[in-house]
Amino acid sequence: MTLPDDLDQQVITGEDKLLLPGFVNGHTHSSQVWQRGLIPQLPLELWLANVFDSTPRQLEQFYWGAVSTAVDTLLSGGTCLMDHAYLIPGQERETVEALVRGYREVGIRAVIAPLIQDLPFASGFPKGCLLPQSASSRSAAEWLALMEALIDEFHAPDEGIYIGLGPTGFHRCSDELLTGCAELGDRHQLCYHTHLLETRTQHRLAQERYGISAVQHLYNLGCLGPRTSLAHGVWIDEADISLLASTGATLVHNPVSNLRLGSGVAPILKCLQAGLNVSFGCDGAASNDAQNLLEAIKLGTILHTVSDSDYEHWLTPEGALHLATVGGAKGVNLGDRTGSLTPGMDADLVLYNLDHPSMLPRTNPLQLLVLGRPTQVVDAVWVQGRLRVAGGQVQTVDTHALYRALRQQPLNPETGRSQHHSVESHYRSVMLNASAGE
Numbered sequence: 543m544t545l546p547d548d549l550d551q552q553v554i555t556g557e558d559k560l561l562l563p564g565f566v567n568g569h570t571h572s573s574q575v576w577q578r579g580l581i582p583q584l585p586l587e588l589w590l591a592n593v594f595d596s597t598p599r600q601l602e603q604f605y606w607g608a609v610s611t612a613v614d615t616l617l618s619g620g621t622c623l624m625d626h627a628y629l630i631p632g633q634e635r636e637t638v639e640a641l642v643r644g645y646r647e648v649g650i651r652a653v654i655a656p657l658i659q660d661l662p663f664a665s666g667f668p669k670g671c672l673l674p675q676s677a678s679s680r681s682a683a684e685w686l687a688l689m690e691a692l693i694d695e696f697h698a699p700d701e702g703i704y705i706g707l708g709p710t711g712f713h714r715c716s717d718e719l720l721t722g723c724a725e726l727g728d729r730h731q732l733c734y735h736t737h738l739l740e741t742r743t744q745h746r747l748a749q750e751r752y753g754i755s756a757v758q759h760l761y762n763l764g765c766l767g768p769r770t771s772l773a774h775g776v777w778i779d780e781a782d783i784s785l786l787a788s789t790g791a792t793l794v795h796n797p798v799s800n801l802r803l804g805s806g807v808a809p810i811l812k813c814l815q816a817g818l819n820v821s822f823g824c825d826g827a828a829s830n831d832a833q834n835l836l837e838a839i840k841l842g843t844i845l846h847t848v849s850d851s852d853y854e855h856w857l858t859p860e861g862a863l864h865l866a867t868v869g870g871a872k873g874v875n876l877g878d879r880t881g882s883l884t885p886g887m888d889a890d891l892v893l894y895n896l897d898h899p900s901m902l903p904r905t906n907p908l909q910l911l912v913l914g915r916p917t918q919v920v921d922a923v924w925v926q927g928r929l930r931v932a933g934g935q936v937q938t939v940d941t942h943a944l945y946r947a948l949r950q951q952p953l954n955p956e957t958g959r960s961q962h963h964s965v966e967s968h969y970r971s972v973m974l975n976a977s978a979g980e
């Protein structure tokens with residue numbers, strides 16, 4: 543293997559250091575950086591109404607959102623992320639261009655899977671929920687044509703920038719859009735990324751709409767395969783798990799977001815026992831106000847002891863790191879390029895400082911990295927062999943400029959749950975009563 547210039551010229555003794563492959567953040571929404579600390583604690587369906595109200599609308603905000611997410615990822619041990627990206631209506635191409643610019647400047651490996659949907663907002667709720675019938679901006683055919691153009695213009699694997707197919711979720715997409723994305727993914731060998739059964743509401747909706755589980759429906763449509771990654775899966779059952787495992791798909795576990803939104807606990811231990819590939823995600827900053835991969839990995843490791851008392855099933859720190867690296871790489875369709883320290887793979891490397899007080903005493907550094915609260919321990923990061931972080935500082939972009947931009951952005955004072963009385967009262971009467979009866 544020929545090493546790229548910057549790696550070739552360095553000698554690192556590794557004293558008091560730990561070298562690991564870079565983690566993959568398997569699911570986030572970069573523009574939500576602007577909504578960090580803004581959205582009240584609400585269940586997903588009510589939370590969404592608040593998120594849409596305060597979604598950024600300027601290209602510059604999307605650029606800084608990408609930079610911020612990339613910086614947070616690098617500084618918490620990640621070298622690759624999946625951006626399930628919101629697009630500004632009417633400026634879809636320009637939004638992707640702004641995200642690509644941000645990711646290229648930071649120098650992180652990024653899969654951008656635009657969030658696309660052709661059903662109105664209200665379609666994400668079961669019958670009986672009276673919600674505003676906002677129309678979708680494009681038909682399935684129009685979205686697919688746009689995706690084809692975005693792939694042509696922006697998909698650049700050699701440069702670490704990838705386009706993925708990202709239909710929002712079965713609940714807001716027609717079968718035509720779901721299958722069209724799968725066909726486009728097959729034709730270009732791209733990642734297919736979508737939300738899956740994040741909430742009880744979505745579980746009920748699938749039963750109402752299809753009469754079968756959402757997983758079975760996606761399988762029947764030909765949307766599940768080794769290039770498919772599914773965010774959340776909180777409400778999948780054992781039959782869903784076996785079916786998913788048989789297709790070679792990946793489930794992206796977002797434990798912080800699932801708890802913040804009260805969605806539930808994904809059955810990760812059962813998934814692993816069934817041989818289903820699992821990776822970790824932070825989810826967007828509106829439902830995980832930090833974008834810290836180590837935090838998501840810690841919570842995702844210890845959360846499951848409450849649902850399975852057989853300690854032999856529990857996820858170990860070493861097992862969790864395997865999911866964050868090898869599992870994560872497979873989930874973004876890059877298992878042959880990143881995720882392990884193997885000859886022939888790209889050099890996506892993270893060097894941790896074991897001398898930091900949060901990594902003392904010198905016990906088991908892997909266990910301490912996962913189960914402790916490592917703070918500022920990322921010393922150096924290389925992506926595709928190129929140095930991106932040195933001495934704990936990002937080398938490629940001016941982080942002070944990023945923090946200045948974040949400081950200047952005024953919050954939307956209109957945002958807050960008070961605006962959504964009608965949606966909320968309906969949610970309380972329909973959803974909570976229904977849940978109580980189950």
Ligand SMILES: [Zn+2]
Pocket residue numbers: 569570571626737773825826
């Ligand atoms: Zn999401």
